[in-house]
Amino acid sequence: MLRYTGRQLEQTPHLIAAELALLLITLVVGFAPLGPSPDEWVHARLRAEILRRERYLICARVGPYLAPPDLCVAMRKRLLALTNTIADPLDYGHRAASDGRFVASARGGR
Numbered sequence: 888m889l890r891y892t893g894r895q896l897e898q899t900p901h902l903i904a905a906e907l908a909l910l911l912i913t914l915v916v917g918f919a920p921l922g923p924s925p926d927e928w929v930h931a932r933l934r935a936e937i938l939r940r941e942r943y944l945i946c947a948r949v950g951p952y953l954a955p956p957d958l959c960v961a962m963r964k965r966l967l968a969l970t971n972t973i974a975d976p977l978d979y980g981h982r983a984a985s986d987g988r989f990v991a992s993a994r995g996g997r
Contacts, residue, residue: 934969934970937969938966938969938970941965941966941969945958945962951965
């Protein structure tokens with residue numbers, strides 16, 4: 888059987904208050920939005936993949952880089968549009984046509 892001394896009983900409310908404060912801090916930190924949201928991460932990842940694809944399109948000189956009058960100007964315009972954070976990155980990907988074929992989107996290529 889446990890017996891508490893007077894000093895232990897005096898410390899009990901302080902310990903309970905400290906435990907509740909730590910619990911509250913843990914809950915606030917656990918549910919606080921620290922870092923990017925999943926939607927932001929998906930958009931950033933999609934942009935990175937599209938920029939990687941652009942590198943190969945430029946090297947192969949296909950798609951929008953097939954026969955531009957000035958390759959550097961075409962490249963700058965396209966990369967500027969791709970890195971624009973306001974535009975939807977899905978506009979630059981490939982879309983499925985109604986018959987199941989994949990085609991470049993209207994804004995994404997020729």
